[in-house]
Amino acid sequence: MNELVPTHETGPASLAEPIWKIRWKLTRRSLRQNWEIFKESRIGMLGIILIIAFGIFGAMWPIMINTVWDPMVYDPVVGFDPMMMHPSPPSGTHLLGTDPIGRDILAQLMHSTGREFLLGVLSALITVVIGTAVGTAAAYYGGLIDTFFMRIADIILLFPFIPLLVVVGAMVKLSFLPFAIIMGVLGGFGGITIILKAQALSVSVRPYIDAARVAGGSNFHIIVSHIIPNVLPLSFLYMMFSVTSAILSEATLSFFGVLNIDMSWGMMIHTADVAGYLFDFARYWWLWAPAGLAITLFCAAFYMVGRGLDEVVNPRLRKR
Amino acid sequence: MRRYVFGRLGQVILTLLIYVTLVYFLLQAMPGDITMMYLSNPKIPQAAREELKKQLGLDQSLFMQYVSYMKNFFRGELGVSFSQYPKPVWDILMEKLPRTFVLFLTANVFSFYVGFVMGKVIAWRRGKVIDYAATVVGITFWTAFYPLLALVVIWIFAYNLKWLPLNQFIDPRLWSAAPFTANQVFGNMVYGAAIIGIGIFFIFYYLLRGLKPSRRSRAQAWALACALIAAVLFVAARKGMLIYIWDITRHMILPVFTLTLINFAGTMLLMRDSMLETVQEDYVMAARAKGLPDKVVRDRYAARTALLPTVTSLVLSLASSMSGGMVTETMFSWPGLGQTLFAAALSNDYPLATGALAFTGIFLLIAHFIADILYAVLDPRITYTGQSGV
Numbered sequence: 104m105n106e107l108v109p110t111h112e113t114g115p116a117s118l119a120e121p122i123w124k125i126r127w128k129l130t131r132r133s134l135r136q137n138w139e140i141f142k143e144s145r146i147g148m149l150g151i152i153l154i155i156a157f158g159i160f161g162a163m164w165p166i167m168i169n170t171v172w173d174p175m176v177y178d179p180v181v182g183f184d185p186m187m188m189h190p191s192p193p194s195g196t197h198l199l200g201t202d203p204i205g206r207d208i209l210a211q212l213m214h215s216t217g218r219e220f221l222l223g224v225l226s227a228l229i230t231v232v233i234g235t236a237v238g239t240a241a242a243y244y245g246g247l248i249d250t251f252f253m254r255i256a257d258i259i260l261l262f263p264f265i266p267l268l269v270v271v272g273a274m275v276k277l278s279f280l281p282f283a284i285i286m287g288v289l290g291g292f293g294g295i296t297i298i299l300k301a302q303a304l305s306v307s308v309r310p311y312i313d314a315a316r317v318a319g320g321s322n323f324h325i326i327v328s329h330i331i332p333n334v335l336p337l338s339f340l341y342m343m344f345s346v347t348s349a350i351l352s353e354a355t356l357s358f359f360g361v362l363n364i365d366m367s368w369g370m371m372i373h374t375a376d377v378a379g380y381l382f383d384f385a386r387y388w389w390l391w392a393p394a395g396l397a398i399t400l401f402c403a404a405f406y407m408v409g410r411g412l413d414e415v416v417n418p419r420l421r422k423r
Numbered sequence: 424m425r426r427y428v429f430g431r432l433g434q435v436i437l438t439l440l441i442y443v444t445l446v447y448f449l450l451q452a453m454p455g456d457i458t459m460m461y462l463s464n465p466k467i468p469q470a471a472r473e474e475l476k477k478q479l480g481l482d483q484s485l486f487m488q489y490v491s492y493m494k495n496f497f498r499g500e501l502g503v504s505f506s507q508y509p510k511p512v513w514d515i516l517m518e519k520l521p522r523t524f525v526l527f528l529t530a531n532v533f534s535f536y537v538g539f540v541m542g543k544v545i546a547w548r549r550g551k552v553i554d555y556a557a558t559v560v561g562i563t564f565w566t567a568f569y570p571l572l573a574l575v576v577i578w579i580f581a582y583n584l585k586w587l588p589l590n591q592f593i594d595p596r597l598w599s600a601a602p603f604t605a606n607q608v609f610g611n612m613v614y615g616a617a618i619i620g621i622g623i624f625f626i627f628y629y630l631l632r633g634l635k636p637s638r639r640s641r642a643q644a645w646a647l648a649c650a651l652i653a654a655v656l657f658v659a660a661r662k663g664m665l666i667y668i669w670d671i672t673r674h675m676i677l678p679v680f681t682l683t684l685i686n687f688a689g690t691m692l693l694m695r696d697s698m699l700e701t702v703q704e705d706y707v708m709a710a711r712a713k714g715l716p717d718k719v720v721r722d723r724y725a726a727r728t729a730l731l732p733t734v735t736s737l738v739l740s741l742a743s744s745m746s747g748g749m750v751t752e753t754m755f756s757w758p759g760l761g762q763t764l765f766a767a768a769l770s771n772d773y774p775l776a777t778g779a780l781a782f783t784g785i786f787l788l789i790a791h792f793i794a795d796i797l798y799a800v801l802d803p804r805i806t807y808t809g810q811s812g813v
Contacts, residue, residue, distance in 0.1 A: 146558055258441055260739060261787050265746035266764050270776050271449070273768040294739055347566055348743075355750060358570050359765065372571060384578040395571040402566035410558070413696070 140415045147411015153404035157397075161216030172210065179214035179366045182206045190380065193389055200389035202371065203378040212393055215367050219350055219401060222283050227345035229287025230295060235338045237292065238299030239330050243307050243322070252296060259293035265355055272361030279364050282356075286349045295341050299334055306333045336416045343409030347402040354398045368394040368401075427799060435792050440493075442784045447492055450777055451485065496781070502774035506767065512778040515763065520782065521609045522592060523759035527748050527786075528613075529675065530682035534744075535737060538687040542694025542733075543726045547717075549699065558695075561688030569685060569747055573754035576681045590756040592674045593667075601667060608667045615655045615668075622651045635716070678755045685747050686740075693736050697729040704728070734801060738794040742787055749783075760786070 141147055168174060176184045182205070184197065189205040191197060199208035241249040268285070271277070277285065306312070307330055315325050356362045357369025360377065364370055375381055375390035384391075476482050495501070501512035541561075545554045564572070581589045588594065593605055630636070630644040659665045701707065702725050710724045749761025756762065764779035766772075 145555060146562075149559070254438075258438060258445070260742055261438065261442060261784055261791065263742050263745045263749065263783055263787065266749050266761065266768075266780065266783060269765055270768040270780055273771065273776075274450075351566065351568070354568050355570065358568075359753075359769070361769070369568075372568075381574060384574060384582070391571060391574075395568050398568040398571075399563060399566055403562050406562050406566050407559075410562070410692070417696075 137415045141411050144411040144414050146407045147414070150404045150407025150409075150411060153400060154408065157216055157401055157404065158220070160213060161220060164210075164213040164217060167213065168210070172207075177207045177210040179206060179211040182210065190375075190387060190390060199393050202374055202390060203380060204374070208371070208389055208393055211366055211371055212368070212397060215371070215394075216397070216401075218279070218367060219353075222279065222353055223346035223350045223401075223405070226283040226287035226290065226349040227342045229284060230290035230345040230349075231338045231342045233288065233291025234295035234299050234341070235331060235334055238296045239303040239326055239334055241296070242300045242303035243326055243330060249300075252292070253300070255292050256294065256296045259289060260297075262289075264289065265352060268352065268356055269359055269361055272356055272359075276361070276363035278362075282353065282362060282364075283349070286352060287345075290345050290348065295338075295345070298341065299338060302337050303330055303334050306330050336412075340409055340412045340416050343405045343412060346405040347409075350398065350402050350405075368398045428796060431792060431795055435788055439785060439788055442788070443493065443496055443781055444489070446777060446780050446784065447489060450773065451488075501778040501781075504767070504772055504775040506770045506772040506775065512774050515775065516760065516778055516782050518606065519758060519760050519763050519779075520786070521606050521613075522757065523748070523752070523761060523786070525609055525613060526675065526678055526682070526752065526757060526759060527745065527790075529616075530679045530686065530748065531737075531741075531744060533679060534683040534686035535690050537683060538690025539694055539726075539730070539733065541687065542691040543698060543721060543729075545691070546695040546698030546702070546729075547721050547725075554695075557691065561691050564684045565686075565688035565692075567685065569681075569750045570754050572685065573678075573681050573751055576677055576684075577755070580677060580680075587677050588674050592671060592757050594670050594674075597670055598667070603664065603667060605667075605671070608664055608671060611659070611662075611664060612668055612671065615659065619652055619655055623648045626651070674757075678751050678757055681755075682744075682748060682751050685751075686744050689740055690733055690737070693733050694729060697732045698725055701725045701729040731798075731801060734794070734798050738791060738798065741790050741794065745783065745787055 168177060174182070176182050184191075184201060184205050184207070186196075187194075187201070189201050190203050191201045193200045197207050197209065199212065201207055202211070237252050241252045268277075312325060312329055315329055320329075353362070353364075353367060354369030354372075357364060357367050358373050358376065360373050362370075371394040372381075372391050375387065380387040380390050499513050501516070504510050504512050504515055507515060541557055545557045548554055577589060581587050598605070626647045627644050630640045630647075656665065659668055704725075707720060707725050710720045715724075745761075749759075749764060751757070752759045752761035753765045760779055760783055764776060764783065767775035767779060
């Protein structure tokens, strides 16, 4: 980028510090200010606390399986406890009981946490990268590119995701990674593009964009260093909401048994369902309640963080 | 206005073409074709399979297949269902469509209304306990795992309390001697509900217009509303339909309740944000300074403007609420499009699954179209030239 703005190298002599150091300080200051605003939102803080709790819970899995738990008994997929009838209610050896084929529920829950993080963040990242790139390009160039991508977004908005993926999943069993990518791509070309484009459009008519163009900045330079930084906060906000929708979709599809995933929270409920234990709902509560609660709380946590960020990104929502 | 409507209609038809094409090619891209169904049957030799391929036109080029598919699609010939052989897909879907329509419409109206009122109230009382409580509860339901939430609702209200039926949409014992089909009753229910809804809206609008409606006009409004409902019910009773309507309504309560729980938070949170922006406007302050009652400022001044962005988002959330509705249908064994689609997909009934997917798309397209027109009517700033500003 520096060859585009050569004045940086020969900048005023009064600058005591190198330019990157000043930038770093500015970034840190704005981060701190935003954190102060974010802290005001109790909903957002609740979300952060929940996410940290899930993080710790998920991080405990490798420790537990390597030290405390016997992998033969506690493996989330192939483990089996020969000492008792299954499904067994919560007890000292199995804190949350076992599932119909003798696997420990707590171990499954912990093992899945890390995977859910990976799935959610990966697909949300893909969504946001595509959404930001396409949205800013559509806003900046306008014309044919704009029309093309907006029409695509319209059509994707029309697709009822879950039924569509059920139909696809019934034919080709999607595994973990392709599913994350499909969710990410579908999300990226969908509604998020429209929102980010609107934001990019409002940025691209500001005077400093004209100034950058007059100063000889190329289109690419203007997009990357002037428009995208101003769209990123909103992208980050929608990333939180994308995590929620990715995880919920995964859980729902797993529940209907159309994904090729060996273990996840939705899969745990699916196992209980196909074995018929969901008919006696209250008696076998440990088969569905932990996983169901985990899905709901995990998604809610990301959503709440998104709500908190909303107040940072959207100054009009702040208290006066 | 007319130009706008026709412009949108043209776009809708174009989108429909693209959608059906996409669905077709998506399913074409899936591995295997119909003759694979017979592949595992050793009694059918290779030659017979080739013959079958020829008969079904599978030996033609992909483009020719596509053209004949599209032709048939718009003639309403969607093939024959495998799992309910030999019923045509079109007939099955036409039978299911009204049920999904009623459920979808009712649930969306309810959740939108609940979300609208709650959002208005919690924005007005920002930072109070009710604001936090409603937000946390709303988000929890919004991100709840739908299938499980449906099971919990069934378990509490149908299994334990036995207030309402467990699942299905009619009671077969009652309907075995019924003089109507379920869809006729559905149709009449939609008319009745529309009459009641529009009637009540106008009654309340005309009688409670002023700043401080008197107690007498309030009583009049309620009395007129009750009279209208009674009149509609009386007509239904005269036709002998009342008991069947009651049966369907009883079965509808739980799915609608579940869908409302899932969906209301979306509208509520948006309405809250939108309200928070509106209450900072000068005209709201002016209304307050004039000494208008708090409730009037909230409902007549702030909420009306704040409604617009919420309607936009309603348009955007139709597809996801359809997804939720389909899961709910499956959980409640509500025999609509969603349940048909899931069952067809899981039993590899490709023609039915494709047809249901295409129908869902058309259904959503029409819903989008209506919502767009509604929005244009609500917001005079929208220009009718086909460009919506942004």
